[in-house]
């Protein structure tokens with residue numbers, strides 16, 4: 001398989017039904033994408049594929065062969081989303097946050113100025129045991145504002 005992850009092309013031999021999550025973590029050693037439920041429910045494993053947020057725990061790697069895959073490692077520290085996350089000190093334990101950031105990245109790519117309601121609706125499909133939901137909402141609004149400033 002040829003996987004394009006964070007702009008780098010990897011040629012790997014792997015079971016084509018293996019979930020993308022485990023290919024990223026075990027075969028490519030990209031450990032930023034997290035395992036939560038393994039059933040597509042919690043959102044911890046979210047990555048961006050061709051601009052869309054995808055739950056990598058239920059995505060067989062064959063489904064993303066040749067597509068553009070972006071993981072948390074591929075978003076620069078200077079990106080408005082990461083800056084907003086740091087400025088607002090969003091994480092508590094931090095475990096779920098890569099998935100949240102990737103979902104937020106896909107959302108802001110689709111719509112750089114989402115309404116509060118749209119953010120809440122999209123992020124309602126993600127679970128955080130530490131209850132960081134209010135800070136996530138504020139951080140996405142902040143990132144949107146920063147993106148506006150940088151246009």
Ligand code: FES
Nearest residue numbers: 036037038043057
């Ligand atoms: S680990 Fe993939 S959705 Fe929970």
Ligand code: FES
Nearest residue numbers: 093094128129130
């Ligand atoms: S920050 Fe701990 S689970 Fe979300």
